[in-house]
Amino acid sequence: MKARRTPWWYYLLALLLGLAAGAGIAKYGERMDLSLIGAPWFVAVLLAMLGVAVMILAWQVHKYATTDPAKRSSVFDPMKAVYTLVLAKALGLAGAALAGWYGGQILASLPHAQASFFSEAILECAVTGAVSLADMVVGIIGEHLCQLPPSEGPEHPKLTGAGRRRGFAQPTANRSVEQ
Template identity: 65%
Template sequence: MKARRTPWWQYVIAVALGLLAGIGLASYGESSGLSLIGAPWIVAILLAVLGIAVLVMALQVHKYANTDPKKRPHSFVNPTVAVYTLVLAKALGLAGAALAGWYGGQILMSVGHFEAPFYHDAIIECAVSAVVCVADMIIGIIGEWLCQLPPNEGPENPKIKAAARRQSAAQAYKQ
């Protein structure tokens, strides 16, 4: 199985959909009188902890994958954990993008009411959560990169290609 990197446009679509959903929720709250905007502080804390956990796991996978097989310490990293870490990093990146848009949409619709205490608190809560979600998106992108396997020692390895080029150049020079 070959995992591919998440394309940049998927993050853009996630932010745009989250933004539209956040704007829709805030608009519905204004028209119906049922306000659902804001985010409890525990959400920002849990999202930050989740981002840190994924980053730590991705760093361990990266360290394990780039260490010489003869010198690898026995750790919890096995292929299944590495794949789960990759999937977590992909999911964290996309969810962080969508939630950043979600909270950003709520901020956009509520900024006109900033002087009201409820909206003031909701905007601050959404801003903190949006910043944490952007950080999670970045951690997801970096974690996905960290979970890449180094090229194997086959013909596609850059070192092997460079050696083959040098050898063919040397043979051409001798002739």
């Protein structure tokens, strides 16, 4: 299976969509006299714990993937590595969307910041938005940590000329001249 890195513009798009949705829901709640802004404090705590868990899992995958096969002391489930990669990708995109969501709520609530309800909601959204932004960064780093090192096949740069002469691979520059 070949997994591709998540393009940078996916994160930007998720952030912008979250920003528009957060600002829209805050304005809608203001017009309809509903309390739709803010975030309970436990949301920020849960998001932080999720980011820590993904970073620990990604570090384990990276540590196993970069250890010399002869020195590995345990068996590692490849599905755990795949699940960690998917979790890191999802955390990065969800973190971007949630950072935009809470940022949009902050922007829509700033004109009313002098009211105690809105000032409390702005503080809640700022903390949760910062944790969401950190989760996006953790997702990007976790995705990078789950990347496998290049295999040491015939095209690997560490393969010496002697290995190439034994038939593992021929340099492409000499093939056309000798044939």
